[in-house]
Amino acid sequence: MIPHLKDNRLFRQAALVAGNWVAPGPDAIDVRNPATGEIIGRVPKLGATEARAAIEAAQAAQAGWAARTAAERSQILRRWFDLMVANKEDLGRILTAEQGKPLKEAIGEIVYGASFIEWFSEEARRVYGDVIPGHQRDKRIIVLKQPIGVVAAITPWNFPNAMITRKAGPALAAGCAMVLKPASQTPFSAIALAVLGEMAGLPEGLFSVLTGSAQAIGAEMTGNALVRKLTFTGSTEIGAELYRQSAPTIKKLGLELGGNAPFIVFNDADLDAAVEGALIAKFRNNGQTCVCANRIYVEDGVYEAFAGKLRAAVSNLKTGNGFDEGVDLGPLIDAAALAKVEEHVGDAVSKGAKLETGGARHKLGGTFYEPTVLTGVTEDMLVAREETFGPVAPLFRFGGEADVIRQANATEFGLASYFYARDIAKVFRVAEALEYGMVGVNTGLISTAEAPFGGVKLSGLGREGSRYGIEEFLETKYLCIGGVQ
Numbered sequence: 481m482i483p484h485l486k487d488n489r490l491f492r493q494a495a496l497v498a499g500n501w502v503a504p505g506p507d508a509i510d511v512r513n514p515a516t517g518e519i520i521g522r523v524p525k526l527g528a529t530e531a532r533a534a535i536e537a538a539q540a541a542q543a544g545w546a547a548r549t550a551a552e553r554s555q556i557l558r559r560w561f562d563l564m565v566a567n568k569e570d571l572g573r574i575l576t577a578e579q580g581k582p583l584k585e586a587i588g589e590i591v592y593g594a595s596f597i598e599w600f601s602e603e604a605r606r607v608y609g610d611v612i613p614g615h616q617r618d619k620r621i622i623v624l625k626q627p628i629g630v631v632a633a634i635t636p637w638n639f640p641n642a643m644i645t646r647k648a649g650p651a652l653a654a655g656c657a658m659v660l661k662p663a664s665q666t667p668f669s670a671i672a673l674a675v676l677g678e679m680a681g682l683p684e685g686l687f688s689v690l691t692g693s694a695q696a697i698g699a700e701m702t703g704n705a706l707v708r709k710l711t712f713t714g715s716t717e718i719g720a721e722l723y724r725q726s727a728p729t730i731k732k733l734g735l736e737l738g739g740n741a742p743f744i745v746f747n748d749a750d751l752d753a754a755v756e757g758a759l760i761a762k763f764r765n766n767g768q769t770c771v772c773a774n775r776i777y778v779e780d781g782v783y784e785a786f787a788g789k790l791r792a793a794v795s796n797l798k799t800g801n802g803f804d805e806g807v808d809l810g811p812l813i814d815a816a817a818l819a820k821v822e823e824h825v826g827d828a829v830s831k832g833a834k835l836e837t838g839g840a841r842h843k844l845g846g847t848f849y850e851p852t853v854l855t856g857v858t859e860d861m862l863v864a865r866e867e868t869f870g871p872v873a874p875l876f877r878f879g880g881e882a883d884v885i886r887q888a889n890a891t892e893f894g895l896a897s898y899f900y901a902r903d904i905a906k907v908f909r910v911a912e913a914l915e916y917g918m919v920g921v922n923t924g925l926i927s928t929a930e931a932p933f934g935g936v937k938l939s940g941l942g943r944e945g946s947r948y949g950i951e952e953f954l955e956t957k958y959l960c961i962g963g964v965q
């Protein structure tokens with residue numbers, strides 16, 4: 481159970497399949513609090529059979545949902561948004577219990593996640609087509625935008641609320657139905673959203689939440705021809721596998737995958753602003769975000785000054801249980817994540833990097849790790865080419881713009897990037913030269929519902945949020961009307 485909930489209806493140990501709540505069976509999946517290891521609840525272990533039932537119910541519900549006016553869909557989404565905000569503390573407590581991030585940050589995620597439902601409740605009424613001047617005197621050309629149909633979504637543990645609403649918002653606004661498989665480590669945030677969705681008036685069967693075997697549920701989602709769009713956020717490895725599995729049914733894909741973000745500090749940067757930006761870009765969610773600064777490049781002229789300021793700031797960060805007052809960083813999600821962080825730090829130090837602060841498991845034990853700053857980091861170290869996904873800030877030194885652009889782009893990923901500079905010509909040159917889907921200029925926090933979130937290369941396909949985000953759930957139909965004399 482989750483202590484201190486105002487409304488215990490939001491914490492439900494069940495999955496929502498085709499409008500029916502399914503309770504855990506003897507093979508139920510335990511869900512643990514990563515900060516304590518305690519079991520907080522159980523969810524059913526579902527598979528292909530339940531996934532198929534959910535997909536078929538979604539197909540049946542979608543037609544009626546699409547037939548409603550955009551204003552009707554908008555009003556229900558707006559009610560869903562209002563309920564999320566009204567219950568943000570409870571939703572935040574559920575999120576902290578299963579994911580570990582500090583409660584204040586979890587509530588922040590709820591507000592961020594709800595903003596996608598709000599944004600797309602408004603976008604629902606602005607799905608416009610086109611009327612194009614005919615190519616012949618008797619022809620009229622009309623372009624319609626229509627919902628793609630049944631959408632399957634698979635989401636990760638690091639943002640167990642916002643990664644769902646960033647998909648469900650545009651999908652439902654466009655008139656689609658959704659079958660969701662949340663991460664097994666963080667199902668209760670998704671289930672709470674489904675509880676609120678029912679309260680808001682989402683029709684039965686339109687939105688299902690399946691817990692259980694990722695492989696079996698995923699195989700049904702990718703193999704079932706009724707599913708016309710698959711949207712996934714998670715590792716590039718799994719994203720590529722889902723891409724392969726979806727090929728036989730030619731599904732539309734949305735893939736938000738891994739990253740390896742550079743964070744560049746030029747000689748003319750405002751160093752205090754750059755340190756503030758680095759703290760957000762690196763340590764948000766304990767470094768467990770796909771847009772985290774994975775490599776920090778500092779120009780020769782300010783390297784020591786920046787390193788000293790960052791070390792001082794990081795040394796003041798407090799690690800602990802997300803429910804405790806004043807905690808900045810929670811636990812890593814699991815032992816595998818801890819092992820990866822230790823591997824990256826150990827590799828860097830063994831190759832000559834210097835530990836400025838941190839660099840070891842936290843005295844709290846479990847999966848807690850000290851916030852860490854490394855200097856003297858070089859391109860041959862693992863942190864240069866792999867996503868650390870933890871509270872480790874590796875500082876590289878560079879000399880000159882061309883050198884750092886080369887280093888920043890020397891990766892197969894292309895999601896987020898950041899740099900601090902004040903010369904306006906340099907700002908444009910660097911922003912245009914970085915091979916990434918998103919560039920933060922003099923800011924370390926770029927994610928917002930108004931903007932198109934997404935990457936290039938191995939970081940994925942498509943965009944989420946903004947006016948572009950709803951296009952991902954629409955098909956374009958061309959009408960050629962002849963005989964108009």
Ligand SMILES: NC(=O)C1=CN([C@@H]2O[C@H](COP(=O)(O)OP(=O)(O)OC[C@H]3O[C@@H](n4cnc5c(N)ncnc54)[C@H](OP(=O)(O)O)[C@@H]3O)[C@@H](O)[C@H]2O)C=CC1
Nearest residue numbers: 635636662663664694695698714715718736737738770869
């Ligand atoms: N781009 C981003 O936003 C994110 C990137 N990542 C990257 O991924 C790495 C691993 O994180 P992790 O959460 O394990 O990411 P995964 O890609 O393993 O899991 C993400 C989601 O995919 C599901 N999944 C896993 N395998 C399959 C499969 N064969 N078929 C269908 N669904 C599947 C998972 O289900 P289940 O939980 O049941 O295994 C989960 O819901 C991180 O270290 C990070 O580098 C992770 C999260 C977000």
Ligand SMILES: O=C(O)[C@H](O)CS(=O)(=O)O
Nearest residue numbers: 638639768769770771927
């Ligand atoms: O998966 C992630 O890491 C999120 O996309 C990060 S964000 O949207 O909160 O920036």
